[in-house]
Amino acid sequence: MSENLRAAIIQDDVTSQILMLGWMDEEALALTKSTGLVHFFSRSRQTLWKKGETSGNTMHVIEIIADCDDDALVVRVSADGPACHDGSTSCFTPWLWRRILQREQAGDESSYVVRQLNAGVGANAQKVGEEATEVVVAALSESDERLVSEAADLWFHLLLTLRARGLDPAAIENELRARVKD
Numbered sequence: 001m002s003e004n005l006r007a008a009i010i011q012d013d014v015t016s017q018i019l020m021l022g023w024m025d026e027e028a029l030a031l032t033k034s035t036g037l038v039h040f041f042s043r044s045r046q047t048l049w050k051k052g053e054t055s056g057n058t059m060h061v062i063e064i065i066a067d068c069d070d071d072a073l074v075v076r077v078s079a080d081g082p083a084c085h086d087g088s089t090s091c092f093t094p095w096l097w098r099r100i101l102q103r104e105q106a107g108d109e110s111s112y113v114v115r116q117l118n119a120g121v122g123a124n125a126q127k128v129g130e131e132a133t134e135v136v137v138a139a140l141s142e143s144d145e146r147l148v149s150e151a152a153d154l155w156f157h158l159l160l161t162l163r164a165r166g167l168d169p170a171a172i173e174n175e176l177r178a179r180v181k182d
């Protein structure tokens, strides 16, 4: 066990989204500072590793902030790609989005997600249009259960449309956050 392991919270410098949590020993922290690229100490493998050394998704350090007793760090970064091994921008990804990415990675044609993504942006955008109409009908004249069901269909196909365009729902949250003027 390495001495002085610090928890390192990795945060996107532009969006402030929390991307991942890693651990840094003295060596990992020193390398992170000297190279400007995030390095961690892997507790499971007991080795030093550079974030992105296999995936290419390295993280460039913008700022390192230590907490009051210097056993935790916030590292603000500019990331070259998704933080998570499953392709998500952040390791703290909502459940549904994670499931979609997992299905896509598995590539099993019996999966609805895989078939819809293979069908492309147009097929998913069309579903969004259909489901939006059904949400309107349910909202105006049907039960709460029906509205929830149709809203789930709309939400799901909206996420598939984003994925088909190579976008991440975090982009929507950032857009909405940017509109808040307070």
Ligand SMILES: [Zn+2]
Pocket (backbone or CB within 6 Å): 020, 083, 084, 085, 086, 090, 091
């Ligand atoms: Zn992850």
